């Protein structure tokens with residue numbers, strides 16, 4: 001069989017923290033010519049045995065490839081790294097976690113500097129990179145043409161999900177999912193705190209907790225249905241009035257177990273407010289309307 005002589009697109013990666021390094025390794029493993037730069041040079045040098053070319057500056061790294069992937073700590077580190085760098089004609093893909101407003105401002109900034117721009121929100125942790133069965137992916141938003149041009153290369157380390165031409169949407173989806181994750185972790189923290197002083201093995205609670213959370217997850221589809229239709233009572237099996245009646249039991253149990261209610265109480269307060277406004281036959285969808293200011 002003839003060897004495959006078609007060169008894969010070259011990629012530049014700026015930022016070699018845990019995530020940038022995992023991304024860089026995936027492109028190297030797939031045979032993409034890769035140029036890297038990192039503020040702390042040792043992290044870049046560590047990739048030379050795998051074939052990475054190490055640039056002496058961010059500007060040199062940007063000049064090396066049409067596709068420039070940025071994966072830095074935060075938006076202000078992106079400012080610092082790209083200050084004064086010639087971006088004209090580059091395809092800039094920013095995977096740094098940002099707010100939607102920062103992403104939109106970065107897109108406008110890139111345009112002013114002559115670059116095309118895609119923003120990304122990474123729904124994966126570093127060990128999931130380069131492991132397709134782990135199910136990680138990156139939300140992309142901004143130029144669809146740019147996304148299509150680099151879809152194959154961007155899909156090498158982890159899956160891709162394009163969510164629209166508004167550059168802020170990838171960040172918005174990213175933060176929405178991660179916010180839900182923190183809510184889930186907060187609930188799990190409260191559950192573990194409740195058993196902390198008892199003779200109960202946390203490892204015995206963990207699988208029960210995980211299975212229960214998984215069983216409850218489909219409720220988000222009903223929530224979406226309610227929000228779309230405006231009818232928050234459709235198909236409700238656990239009405240808000242019943243749920244609010246149960247909240248003193250949760251708060252008393254927390255008190256009896258010596259556990260602060262500070263994670264639970266704000267949500268219960270919102271449930272009570274919605275009930276007071278007449279939402280007793282709904283489930284929990286009405287709480288969303290209280291949050292939106």
Ligand code: FVH
Pocket residue numbers: 015016017018019020021038039040043071072073074076077080081095096097098122123124125126
């Ligand atoms: N790691 C994770 O679990 C999450 C998964 C979801 C997505 N996040 C976001 O990815 C961005 C990078 O995260 P990371 O895990 O690579 O972060 P660190 O390992 O802390 O590496 C940070 C890199 O940023 C460089 N850096 C920081 N400040 C500056 C600066 N002022 N000038 C230049 N570079 C800077 C840092 O360089 P150094 O410390 O090695 O010199 C690292 O390369 C992030 O947005 C996550 O939210 C990861």
